[in-house]
Amino acid sequence: MGKKCLLIYNPISGNDSITDVELLEMAAARLPGSNVELWETTGENDEDKILAKYKQSSPDFVLIGGGDGTVKLVAKCLKEAAVPMCILPLGSANGLAKCMGINDLTDSWEAALDFNVHPIDAIHINGELCLHLADFGINANLIQKFEQDESRGMLGYVKNSFSEIFGTETMNFRLRIAEESVEIKAKMIVIANGDQYGTGAIVNCKGVMDDGKFEIIAFNPKTAEDYVRITMAFIKGNLDEVEGIQTWVVQECQLDNPEGAEFQIDGELMETVKTITAKIEKHAFRFLVSKSFTACRASPD
Structure with a gap:
């Protein structure tokens, strides 16, 4: 007997959203026997x-069916239910889905059919849920311009990216981990549960979404050569080998933002804050993941 499935669909996600009729036709073809x-x-x-x-x-x-924002909305609503969830990547970037090995709808249908349920961590940042990536600086500034431009899709990011990348000033931050306090100068600081942005840029080489830890990554490129090295490392996935990139692996931390850098969580621009506290919740949700999903080798708690 097939499984019973509820398909929650955001019809305005992304640039070329699929119709509800097309989705149901796909589901009938790719999930035979399921209701x-x-x-x-x-x-x-x-x-x-x-x-x-x-x-x-x-x-x-x-x-x-939607982007990172839709996934987070549904996950928050159904947290206590602990129901398995599977992403149909219909948003502009779909970074969270890509972190789970789901690059397109074919991967989604295969994950749902295989029914490989895996626990996924979450970060709680000032009371907000973060499933994927949050950051201060360059990327948050891009998201702000993207929203003001009222564009949708990756073109909206690309159009604003070059001026933002070279125009962002270095800012001061303070990272507090237990009794340690670190002064940081950076153009971008990433708080990472996942490993990559929706563009495919691998920003967190140490990123594993089920290990009960998250990463803080600081970037402060100063020259055109620095930008080129970092860009190539994003593509190759070896950012941890680039000189000048700082990474901390933590379970909980506080990050001070005295100069008021822009801040985003999972693609949503947040109110400017002077301080954030971030704490991991291990195995907070259950997701259906692709066969290519990279899991922690340690046995789960």
């Missing part, structure tokens, strides 16, 4: 509606 019910978000009181719909449907698993 798939589709429900669309509206942007109005979705949190309460998602939980109510889940309780009404009582599915074996949930498919989430």
